[in-house]
Amino acid sequence: MTISIPTQLVWVAVDWGSSNLRAWAMDAGGEALAEAEAARGMLGLAPADYEPALLAVIGDWLPVEGRIKVLVCGMAGARQGWREAPYRPVPTALDALAEGAVRPATEDPRLDVRLLPGLCQGADAGGFDVMRGEETQLAGLAALEPGVSGPVCLPGTHAKWATLEDGRVRGFHTYMTGELYRLLAERSVLAHSLGEDDLGDAACHGAFTAAVSEAVDAPEAFTQRLFGLRAMDLLDDTLPGGEARGAVLAARLSGLAIGLELAGACRDLTTGQTVRLIGGEALCRRYALALSALGHASEIIANQRAVLAGLGLAHAALEHAAIDHD
Structure with missing residues (x-):
């Protein structure tokens, strides 16, 4: 342009x-x-x-x-x-x-x-934590929806969950879900069994949502279910063959990892609350599907839109401060 x-x-x-x-x-x-x-x-x-x-x-x-x-x-x-x-x-x-x-x-x-x-x-505000970059996306949401309140999730390598009250960040927590998935998929024994999942495929969709619910219902069984993925690959005759088999198992791993995150992040969600998701479209849609499987509504805000709105809010504040100073 x-x-x-x-x-x-x-x-x-x-x-x-x-x-x-x-x-x-x-x-x-x-x-x-x-x-x-x-x-x-x-x-x-x-x-x-x-x-x-x-x-x-x-x-x-x-x-x-x-x-x-x-x-x-x-x-x-x-x-x-x-x-x-x-x-x-x-x-x-x-x-x-x-x-x-x-x-x-x-x-x-x-x-x-x-x-x-x-x-x-x-520690006194809910546990030691930091974010750098995501706060500007949250500021963008506040610029787009003045006075916004409620839970906000920013999926990613290190997913952030923030609680907003009238345009203020009350607290937040970080979940290393994306990094955990990558380590398990690439560096653990599960690497021998996993492929590339496609949630547009009915079998992958079902495996993902079922795993989300299982992880939320029994987070204490997470590592047991992880090894179960390897055992399923070796023993479960009901799984499809070829690349489709690895895709279903990858979808299940993704569901277990995100479900473990949601087991903690969604504990305090009340009925009818909408979770705002900010980030890349594909990952946000995955989180939206996981939340829907648990009965929670969500709304996706595109990453670029949030970033530009947040930086725009900061720019306006600096311009206003310069005028006041003059």
């Missing part, structure tokens, strides 16, 4: 993760004019590498003169990142994240970079 610079570009939104960075050129109305990405995540960068990596992605968007505000969420603000943006403790208002933003040193005079903070939780 062509950008007319500098008349349309007002600021730049950046989501900087462990493996990748994504950037969007934003106009005054909060609409994305263009986007770009690169495999230059925090895990492969030293602090001195961040500015060149950013310029390689957004340099063509910048005007010849003047400064452009660049708002960054995610791992660039981690202790091992560009510059640490200290965590803000919960409970906290999601429209106040910009108050914790920090400025890293930059050499290019066109850059005005702000790194947004993550959130942390102490």
